[in-house]
Amino acid sequence: MTTTDTRTTTLSVITRVPIPARVDPNTVLASLQAYEPLIKANPYVAHFEQRHLDVSEVVDDPLFLESGTKLQAFIVVDRVPVIPGLGAWGTKEVGIPCVMQCFDRGVRVRANAQAGVVVRSSYEVRRRGEVQDGPDLLLGPGDEGEWELVEIAGIDCNFFVKPFVRSRFSSAHQKILQGIVDGVAKKTDAAAAGRNTGLAVADAGTREEALPMV
Numbered sequence: 001m002t003t004t005d006t007r008t009t010t011l012s013v014i015t016r017v018p019i020p021a022r023v024d025p026n027t028v029l030a031s032l033q034a035y036e037p038l039i040k041a042n043p044y045v046a047h048f049e050q051r052h053l054d055v056s057e058v059v060d061d062p063l064f065l066e067s068g069t070k071l072q073a074f075i076v077v078d079r080v081p082v083i084p085g086l087g088a089w090g091t092k093e094v095g096i097p098c099v100m101q102c103f104d105r106g107v108r109v110r111a112n113a114q115a116g117v118v119v120r121s122s123y124e125v126r127r128r129g130e131v132q133d134g135p136d137l138l139l140g141p142g143d144e145g146e147w148e149l150v151e152i153a154g155i156d157c158n159f160f161v162k163p164f165v166r167s168r169f170s171s172a173h174q175k176i177l178q179g180i181v182d183g184v185a186k187k188t189d190a191a192a193a194g195r196n197t198g199l200a201v202a203d204a205g206t207r208e209e210a211l212p213m214v
Contacts, residue, residue: 008116011155011166014133017177019125021145022192023185028149029125031184033102038109038123039076041179043172046093048076057099063108063120068101076111115161119169121153123177149177 019025031037039048053073058064064071076098079091094114101108106124113119124131131150151173157165 007158007160008156009159009162011153011157011162011169013151013153013155013166013169013173014131015151015153015170015173015177016131016148017174017181018128018143019145019147019149019181020143020185023145023181023188025125025145025147027188028147028181028184029106031180032107032123032125032149033070035072035074035100035107037180037183038100038107038176039074039098041176041183042076042078043175043179044078044080046077046079048074051075051097053099058101061110061120063110063122064099064101065103065108068103068108070100070102072100074098074100078113080114116156116158117161117165118156119153120155121151121173124150124152126150149181151177 019028039045051073053071057073058071074097076096078094078096080094096111096113098109098111105126106122109119109121109123111119111121126148128146128148131148131152153169153173155165155169
C-alpha cells in the first residue's frame with residue numbers, strides 16, 4: 001500500500017478463481033476480450049452503453065500501453081445500495097466512466113467511480129500459481145485445472161472510505177470473476193452435450209483469432 005497524500009491511499013487487491021479443467025482457457029480469454037460478458041458479470045450493473053473515447057483519457061495513464069488493442073470506453077450504470085434491506089428501493093443508480101483495452105493475457109480496465117474512487121484492474125488468464133497473492137482457491141470437483149482467472153487491482157480512494165471500498169470491491173469482484181468462468185463453463189458443457197446453443201463466445205476460435213485488432 002502506498003500513500004499519495006494525507007487523504008488518498010492506494011489499495012492493492014488480488015482476486016482469483018479457478019478455471020475448471022474441462023474449460024479451454026482461450027475461451028475464457030475470448031470472453032474477457034468481448035468486454036460485454038465482463039461488464040454484465042458485475043452484480044451491481046443496471047445497464048451500460050459505449051461512449052466516445054477521447055485520447056486525453058488514456059495518454060497519460062500508464063495502465064494503457066501502445067502494445068494493447070481495442071481501446072473502448074463505456075458508461076456503466078451501477079445500482080448502489082444506500083439503505084440495506086430494502087432491495088431495489090434502497091438503491092441509487094450511479095454512472096461510472098470506464099475505459100478498456102485488450103492485451104495478450106486479458107483486459108485492462110480503468111473505472112472512475114463515485115467519491116473520487118479510481119479502480120485500475122488487469123483481468124488475466126494465468127497458469128495456477130503464477131500469482132501468489134490473493135485468497136486461497138477453494139477447488140471443487142472439476143476445478144483441478146492448470147489455469148485461473150486473476151484480477152490485479154489498484155484502487156485510489158479517500159482514506160476514510162477505504163474500509164467500505166475494500167469490502168464492497170472484494171465481494172463484488174469475486175462474483176464477477178466467477179460469473180465469467182461459470183458462463184463459459186455453461187457454454188462448454190452445452191456444446192459437449194451436443195445441444196445447439198447458437199453463436200457464442202466459446203466459438204471464438206484460436207487465441208490469435210480471439211484477439212481483436214484496432
